[in-house]
Amino acid sequence: MNADCLDNSDHRRAAPAPMRLASWFVALGLLLDAGAAVAQANDDQAVSAPADATPAELTAAELQALQAAAAQDSAASAPQLPVNPSSGSSNPSISLIFDGAAAGYSDSKPLQTGGHDPKRNGFNLQQLELHMASSVDPYLHFESNIVFGQFGVEVEEAYAESLALAHGLQIKAGQFLTAFGRINNSHPHSWNFVDQALMIGKFFGSEANRGLGVQAGWLTPLPWYTEIKLSATDAVGQCCARSWLGGSDLPVRRPNDVLYTLTAKSFVPIDDDWSLQLGVSGQEGPNASGNGNRSEVLAGDLYVRYRPAADPERRSLSLQVEHGVRARQLPGRSLVDHAGYAHLVGVFALRWEAGWRTDWTTGLADDPLDPQWTGQRTRHAAQLTFYPSHFSRLRLQASADLPSWRSEPIYGVVLALETLIGDHGAHNF
Amino acid sequence: MMRRWWMIAFLAAQLWALPALALQLVATLPSLAALAKEVAGPHAAVESLLGPRQDPHYADARPNLILSLNRADLLVVNGLELEVGWLPGLVRQARNPRIQVGTAGYLDASTLVRRLQVPAKVDRAMGDIHPGGNPHFAWDPRAGASIAEALGRSLATLDPAHAADYQRNAAAVAARLRALAAEEARRFAALPAQSRQLLVYHDSLVYLIDWLGLKQIGTVEPRPGIPPDPAQLAKVVGLMRTTGAKLVVQEEYYPRTTSEQVAKLTAAKLLVLPAGARYAEGQRYDDFARGLARELYGALGGK
Numbered sequence: 172m173n174a175d176c177l178d179n180s181d182h183r184r185a186a187p188a189p190m191r192l193a194s195w196f197v198a199l200g201l202l203l204d205a206g207a208a209v210a211q212a213n214d215d216q217a218v219s220a221p222a223d224a225t226p227a228e229l230t231a232a233e234l235q236a237l238q239a240a241a242a243q244d245s246a247a248s249a250p251q252l253p254v255n256p257s258s259g260s261s262n263p264s265i266s267l268i269f270d271g272a273a274a275g276y277s278d279s280k281p282l283q284t285g286g287h288d289p290k291r292n293g294f295n296l297q298q299l300e301l302h303m304a305s306s307v308d309p310y311l312h313f314e315s316n317i318v319f320g321q322f323g324v325e326v327e328e329a330y331a332e333s334l335a336l337a338h339g340l341q342i343k344a345g346q347f348l349t350a351f352g353r354i355n356n357s358h359p360h361s362w363n364f365v366d367q368a369l370m371i372g373k374f375f376g377s378e379a380n381r382g383l384g385v386q387a388g389w390l391t392p393l394p395w396y397t398e399i400k401l402s403a404t405d406a407v408g409q410c411c412a413r414s415w416l417g418g419s420d421l422p423v424r425r426p427n428d429v430l431y432t433l434t435a436k437s438f439v440p441i442d443d444d445w446s447l448q449l450g451v452s453g454q455e456g457p458n459a460s461g462n463g464n465r466s467e468v469l470a471g472d473l474y475v476r477y478r479p480a481a482d483p484e485r486r487s488l489s490l491q492v493e494h495g496v497r498a499r500q501l502p503g504r505s506l507v508d509h510a511g512y513a514h515l516v517g518v519f520a521l522r523w524e525a526g527w528r529t530d531w532t533t534g535l536a537d538d539p540l541d542p543q544w545t546g547q548r549t550r551h552a553a554q555l556t557f558y559p560s561h562f563s564r565l566r567l568q569a570s571a572d573l574p575s576w577r578s579e580p581i582y583g584v585v586l587a588l589e590t591l592i593g594d595h596g597a598h599n600f
Numbered sequence: 601m602m603r604r605w606w607m608i609a610f611l612a613a614q615l616w617a618l619p620a621l622a623l624q625l626v627a628t629l630p631s632l633a634a635l636a637k638e639v640a641g642p643h644a645a646v647e648s649l650l651g652p653r654q655d656p657h658y659a660d661a662r663p664n665l666i667l668s669l670n671r672a673d674l675l676v677v678n679g680l681e682l683e684v685g686w687l688p689g690l691v692r693q694a695r696n697p698r699i700q701v702g703t704a705g706y707l708d709a710s711t712l713v714r715r716l717q718v719p720a721k722v723d724r725a726m727g728d729i730h731p732g733g734n735p736h737f738a739w740d741p742r743a744g745a746s747i748a749e750a751l752g753r754s755l756a757t758l759d760p761a762h763a764a765d766y767q768r769n770a771a772a773v774a775a776r777l778r779a780l781a782a783e784e785a786r787r788f789a790a791l792p793a794q795s796r797q798l799l800v801y802h803d804s805l806v807y808l809i810d811w812l813g814l815k816q817i818g819t820v821e822p823r824p825g826i827p828p829d830p831a832q833l834a835k836v837v838g839l840m841r842t843t844g845a846k847l848v849v850q851e852e853y854y855p856r857t858t859s860e861q862v863a864k865l866t867a868a869k870l871l872v873l874p875a876g877a878r879y880a881e882g883q884r885y886d887d888f889a890r891g892l893a894r895e896l897y898g899a900l901g902g903k
Contacts, residue, residue, distance in 0.1 A: 309700060312692055335697035339670065390670060390695060396663040438663035443651060446662060478660060481653030483855040521827055521855065560825060561685075562724060592724070597689040600661045 263305030263313075266593030268360050270297035277582040282548075282572060284372020286410060287318075287359050289585050296321045297587070298359060304596055310335050314596075316358065327358070328381065339390035343402075348381040349432040350388075350400040351452045352493050353472045355379050361598050363516045364554055365568045365587045369530035370510035373541065374468055374497055376417075378410040380454070382430065396438040406430035406456040413540060414466045414497060419459035430456035438600070448474040448600070452495075460501050470495030470511075488517045501539070508533045524556040534576070546575035562591045623759050626668050626699075627676040628683050629656060630879035631738040631888060632709060632747065636676055638884060639751040639769045643762045644673075649687075652876035655853040657728070657825070661686040669694035672705070673758055676751070679710030680735035704757055710735065712750045713743040716806045727823025738876065740807035741781040741889040745774035776886055781811060784893040787902070788812040795901045797843055799836060799868075801850030801859050808892065814900075817843045820850070820858055828858050840866040847899050851875040871899040 229237070274289035281290060289295035299319040307313045315329040330345030348356035354368055355375070371379050384404030391397045406415035406429055415430050423429065436450040450472040458466040470493060478487035494511030509532065516526035530550040538544065552570040559565070565588055572581040623644035627633035633648035640646060649665050650656055656678065669675065669690055677683055691699065698705040715733030722731045737743040752770025756763035788796065796813065801820045809816050818839045822832040839845075846868045848859050853875050863870040873895060877888035 306701070309697070309702065332692065334692060334695065334700055336695055339695060341693070341695045390666065390693075394667075396667055398663075436663075440662055440664045446660070448663070476660075480651060481853065483655075483853055485655070485658055560724075560728070597661055597684065597686050599689055600663050 261305075263303045264594035264596060266302045266591055266595035268298075268300040268302065268595070269590045270300075270359055270587065271295065272297055272365060272585050272587035274583065274585045277579075281581050281583060282574060283366055284369060284377060285359075285367025286377030288366040289587070297365075300327070300358065300360060302593075302595060306334070307331060325378075327378070339392065341388040341390070343386040343388070344384075346381065346383045347386065347402075347404075348379055349402055349404060349430075349454075350386065350434045351380055351432050351454060351468075352434075352450060352470050352495070353448075353474060353491060354493065357599075360589065360591070363514060363524075363526050364528050364552055365566055365585050366552075366570075368493070368512045368528075369532050369548065369550060370493060370495060370512055373508075373510050373532050373544070374414055374495060376408065376410040376413040378408075380404075380430075380432075381411045382406070382408065384429065386432075396436075398436050400432070400434045400436075402432045403429045404432070412456070414468065414499065415456040415458050417459050417540075421457065421459065421461060428457050430454060443480045444477060446474075446476040446478075446600075448472075458499055458501075460499075462502065464500040464502070466497065466499040468495050468497045484521050486518050486520070488515070490515050506535055506538060508535055508538070522558045524554075524558070526554045526556075528552045528554075543576065544574070548572070548574040564589045623673045623755070624668075624671045625674045625676065626672040628687060629678055629738055630876040631744075631885060632676045632678065634877040634879045634883060634885040634888065635744055635748050635773070636674075636751055637879070638773050639748050639766060640755055641765060641769055643759060643765065644755070648879050650876075651880065652874060652878055653852055655875070656682050657685060659683075659686045661690055663693075665690050666693050669699065670696050672696060672699050674705045674707060674754060675699040676707045676709060676747075678735055678738060679708040680715070680730045680732040682730070682735035704754065707750060707754050709743075709747045709750075710737070712746045713737045713740075716810060717803075727821075728825030734803065734806050736804040737807045739805065739889075739892065740811045741777040741886065742811060743807060744885055744889065745777040745781070748773040748777065773885075777889070780886055780890060784890075784897075785812060787897065788814070788893075788900075791897075791900060791902055794844060795846065797845035798847040798849050798900070799840060799845055799862065801848070801854045804851065805849060805873075808896075812893065812896065814896075817845050820848070820862060827855075833858060833862060836862055837865050840868060846901070847871060849873060849896070849899075869899050871895060 270287065272289035272295045273293070274295055275292050279292060283290045287297045289297060301317040301319065302315070304312070304314045310333060311331045312334055313331050316327040318325050318327045326346055328345075328347050330343050330347040333340075333342045336342065350356055354362070355371055356379075367377070367379070374380075382404030384402055386400055386402035388398055388400040391399060405423070406412045407417070409418040412430060432452065432454045434450060434452040436448065439447045441447055451470070452472070453467065453469045455465060455467045458464050472491070472493040474489065474491050476487060476489040490513070492511070492513040494509070496507065496509050499506045512528060512530040514526055514528035516524060518524045528551070532548050534541065534544040534546045534548060536545050550570060550572040552568055554566055554568040556564055556566040565586070568585045568587070570583045572583070623640065625636050625640060625644045625646040626649060627636050627646065628649050630648040630650065630652045633646050637646040647668055649668065650659055672694075675691070677687065697703070700706060710732065715737070718733035719726075719729055719731065722729060748770045752766045755766040759766070797815045797817050798809075799817055799820065803819050803821070803824050805816070818836050820828050820832070820836055822828060840862065848863045848868055848870045850856070850859050850870070850872060852872050856870070856872065859870050862868070873892055874888070877883045877885055
């Protein structure tokens with residue numbers, strides 16, 4: 172938790188977001204009704220053809236009357252709630268994740284960008300994440316991540332996601348991390364390194380790109396997994412949309428005063444052991460310099476994973492690369508810069524993992540967002556992780572940060588502990 | 601010209617989007633897929649999400665599985681949180697209302713079997729235990745029989761046109777599996793009590809042990825999911841010596857070095873069992889179960 176984020180929530184309250192959101196929720200409601208109607212139609216089919224195979228024939232008119240009656244009743248009757256089959260309880264799954272670290276940097280003010288990075292010499296509470304999730308009803312699933320810092324609380328994510336829409340569609344609404352690239356919409360708990368990738372901090376802010384809004388995902392009918400996601404989220408917050416409205420309180424007047432994110436992802440299972448995932452992402456929205464000026468980010472991501480499916484030691488090797496280019500219109504000029512990272516992570520024995528990451532960014536002499544970040548910056552990090560069980564981990568990470576505008580590199584060593592209690596859901600690939 | 605290409609692309613997309621003609625069944629484990637195929641016969645395509653050599657506790661949630669789940673009319677899961685590390689997110693992303701929890705297209709096999717080792721108290725200090733009971737019942741043909749019967753009922757509901765076939769197949773499979781279970785149990789009962797003892801790697805063979813009347817003297821892992829340390833190995837070697845057990849058993853997806861070492865130190869035999877039916881290679885569930893019994897019987901010194 173940091174001051175940026177508190178700023179952000181204040182700006183949210185100031186923006187006339189409720190109007191905009193209301194219209195989205197109406198649209199979502201209509202879509203869900205359509206989904207419910209499809210589900211209802213499926214149920215009707217099952218009912219109209221009983222197993223004993225001697226049904227009295229229904230005329231089309233009778234069938235229609237029954238369907239109309241069922242549709243009317245379905246509005247009045249409570250839907251059957253799915254229950255958690257293993258525990259026999261309808262409680263949401265609740266888990267609490269603690270991330271703490273002891274850190275030592277060669278400079279007392281290291282240039283770490285992440286809101287949950289260990290930033291000072293000595294002990295750091297990175298975060299205490301309270302995760303709760305459950306089915307809402309047969310049509311919606313709800314997830315929330317409430318993150319506690321030493322001095323505050325933030326709603327990292329809180330969203331509902333549809334379960335039963337037709338045509339491969341899925342709608343998400345609420346506050347969520349946008350589907351940009353690979354690492355942006357993951358939590359520190361599933362990262363392979365202790366700190367945030369520089370690209371995310373430079374382009375989006377300390378908490379990665381997130382906001383209140385709505386997202387539509389479409390699972391294309393291609394024979395390999397390809398999903399396209401489009402979201403509209405508010406473009407405010409130093410923590411989360413610094414390339415766009417950031418900390419300014421420019422009002423939302425038109426539909427294009429929000430941030431649009433478009434992502435396409437394809438996954439190719441090369442064989443049982445090798446996986447390849449490719450993605451492209453683009454974002455576009457208004458920036459804080461006013462006068463209709465816009466910012467955009469375009470990026471590509473690559474993930475290659477080798478995991479011999481039958482290996483008892485569960486060994487694996489994964490390469491992940493993301494690179495993005497950002498363009499900003501400012502009064503009288505436009506700025507273009509780049510950032511990216513690549514990491515290689517290997518699980519080399521039961522309970523043991525090691526990884527290497529290199530971050531890179533360019534810098535601009537007259538960038539109003541990062542006035543000191545005037546040139547190239549490269550950062551290398553190596554980590555070694557021990558997992559006593561899959562509910563805890565101990566991670567040692569060493570890094571060398573090489574900002575071209577400083578005469579000395581910044582070296583750092585961090586020892587981080589993570590523990591997870593409770594029932595935490597599965598992670599995405 | 602351009603317009604014609606768009607038309608072709610549109611039509612091709614429609615073809616892909618057409619619903620498949622046969623019922624699509626998806627099972628998480630190959631043993632469950634083998635059972636489902638026998639009950640469904642030619643009326644359904646049956647797919648297993650995992651292969652028999654994959655540990656279902658630690659599978660990757662590969663996105664291609666979303667496509668299989670998206671098309672499925674029936675999803676058969678083992679349950680008892682065996683698939684909790686990878687399946688729930690995939691089912692949500694599959695955006696398939698037919699297979700969500702609580703629908704006719706979601707069959708949780710663990711609700712159909714007699715559960716063993718249901719813990720009175722759950723605490724993770726005890727290791728990776730499953731609060732609803734031990735999930736490894738797919739070894740036991742008696743559980744297989746109950747699952748086959750439930751599959752018959754589910755398929756009859758989903759595809760009433762072939763209800764009679766499904767129910768007939770299910771009854772035949774269940775009868776065959778119960779006969780197999782009884783016959784093997786009798787054969788094992790004739791072995792002397794001394795040679796019916798075994799040490800296991802992970803506490804996952806309880807249903808097999810219960811079926812065949814064997815005695816588990818301990819586990820190589822100190823607690824489920826926690827790899828053994830030297831103190832634990834000394835303890836199990838001691839156990840092997842005092843009980844006179846001569847067999848160590850584990851599934852193929854667990855590491856073998858420690859089991860081999862224990863077997864060597866106690867002049868015992870190490871038996872590595874297949875973890876699931878070789879469904880992709882056409883193996884039937886009853887051949888899988890019979891194979892398990894045959895290997896165990898031979899390893900315990902039966903003739």
